[in-house]
Amino acid sequence: MIVERDDGPIATVLLVDDEENILSSLRRVLRNERYLLLFASSGAVALELLEQHEVDLIVSDARMPGMDGATLLAKVQQGWPGCLRILLTGYADITTTIKAINEGQIYRYISKPWDDDELRLIIRQALAFEFSERERQRLERLTQEQNAHLQELNETLERRVQARTAELEETAGMLDVAYAELRRSYVTATEVFAGLVNQRFNKDRQTNAQVVALIKGYAEHYQLDERTSNDLAMAAALYNIGKLTWSDQLLARPSDLLYKEERARYRKYPELGENLLMTLEPVQDAGRLIRHHQERWDGHGFPDRLEGEAIPFGSRLLKLCVDFIELQRGMFLERRLSRDEALLLMKKYKGRLYDPQLCDCFIELCTTLAPDLVLADASIMALDTRRLSAGMILARNLHATNGMLLLNEGKQLTQQLISKLITFEASEGGRYTVFIRKPESDAPFKMERRDEHDPVAG
Known part of the structure; x- marks a missing residue:
């Protein structure tokens, strides 16, 4: 299986070919990669190795005596479906290739002679896909377990809370009642509270989940320490808890259109959110981040008019995430902005509203390093x-x-x-x-490789 370590292989790759010179060439191409390489000169030997090792990826020649590559990969698909399969094939092996696609459900086929760089890239992409798929399955199992646990917690909380649309006093009481649960697993409990808070808002203004996803994505990519990551996740889940006592009219109006008393009340919600959480020790640091997430880099924010690096780092990051989502939901300006418009506007206001360096990192994360981070549309x-x-x-x-x-x-x-x-x-x-x-049909796009010497690609 794939293992991420600094001092050892990250994946096990099985190479199968009846010609020793081909295996030697493959060994040479992959010698600087962090793979544990296994070699087999026939399909039968390959199956024996699969019985003995956990193999992440198998690359097999199409034409081999006894058992050809298509037959071998079909057996691998049946016995080890989690092992990705790649076929090495010549231009004349169209029948074998079709068989491998239909019966072996191969990930890719590579034509001989191959390009070394392309081969390395295909294997890296295949292993990255395999790791992502396993991680998705793990998270899916974890989500099911957490959903069951949350259902149990909800049943307990429902008996103590008369309505999910409770006002400030009811919300504070709910937090006190759940304190014992919070001490045991405060991250899980926070997700429960965030779900309850969301019931106060219309569906298009339930932003907590998207803000949490952005925070976690940033924390993971830039390797923030565990305590900072947990505090940020808590703050992201509960950042708008101070809005619970607002009227429906105030909740529905973009903040840029508020006047006089409404604007004064709006400017108090970060401070009120901190006050609600101050009695709970595990979330006090998160409450401090919530208090300052509407401060501005130029010192003209609220509630304390902090300036520059006097604003806590987590509050600066939380503001970026909140503004990015709320701009797209029409909660900040009267018009809903597209994702790209929101990023361009944030870039324009870095150095005034946002920490310039942190803003650049955030935009880079959303556009270059992890562009799919906040893609809600799977199409x-x-x-x-x-x-x-x-x-x-x-x-x-x-x-x-x-x-x-x-x-x-x-x-x-x-x-x-x-x-x-x-x-x-x-x-x-x-x-x-x-x-x-993506097209409406299930047929994938045809991705054509351009040669590096093609004048168009240059």
């Missing part, structure tokens, strides 16, 4: 320009590095447009991430 995928194909439809506006709009959402790509994008990208010395809407 959208992120590609670089060299994986684009004619006929694809843009799911979001595409902007240049300097912010200039290049292509509008809904634009259908042509080969000429793709070539121009690659040329413009090279002139800027950067990389574009292009968001494409």
Whole structure:
């Protein structure tokens, strides 16, 4: 299985070919990769190795005496479905390739002679896909277990709370009653509270889950320490608890349109949120982050008009995440912004509303390092320009590095447009991430590889 370690292999790869020189070539290509390599000269030997080792990926030649590659991979699919399968095939092996696709359900096939760099890249992508799939399955199991636990907690809490739309006193009482649960597992309990808080808001204004996802994504990518990550997750789940006593009219109005008494009440919600949490020791630090998450880098925020690095780091990050989501929900401005519009607006106001360095890191995370972090629509995928194909439809506006709009959402790509994008990208010395809407059919896009010496790709 895949193991992430600094001093050892991260995956086990089985290479199968009846020709020793092919196995030697594969050994040479992969010698600098962090894989535990196993070698087999026939399908029978490969099956024996699979019985003895946990193999993450198998790469098999198509033509072998006795048991060909397609038959071997079909057996692997039946006996070890979690092991990814790649077929090495010549141009004349179309029948074997079709059999491997239909019966072995292979991940990819690679034509001989292969390109070394491409082979290494395909194996890395395959292992990354395998790791992501296993992590998804683990999280799915964990979610089911937590849902069962939350159901149990909800049944207990429902007997003590008369309505989920309770006012301030009822919410404070609920937090006190649940304190024992919070001490045992305060992160899980916080998710319960956040779910209850959400019942006070309309569905389109239930933002806690999205803010938590952004916080966790940032914490994981930039490797924040455990205590900071936990405090941030708690603060993200409960940042709007101070709004519970607002009227429905106030909750429905964008903050930019509030006047006089309403604006004064709005400016008190971070402080009120901290006050609600101060009696619970495990969430006091999170409460402090909530208090200051509406401070501004230039010192004109609230409630304490802190400036620059006097604002806690977690509060600065929480503000970025909250503003990013609320701008898209129409909770800040009267008009709902698109995801890209929200990022451009935040970039414009860095140094005034936001910590400049932290804002750059946040935008980079959302656009370059992990562009799918906040994708709620599973029908959208992120590609670089060299994986684009004619006929694809843009799911979001595409902007240049300097912010200039290049292509509008809904634009259908042509080969000429793709070539121009690659040329413009090279002139800027950067990389574009292009968001494409997947086709309605189940058939995947055909991703064509451009040779590095192709003048269009250059």
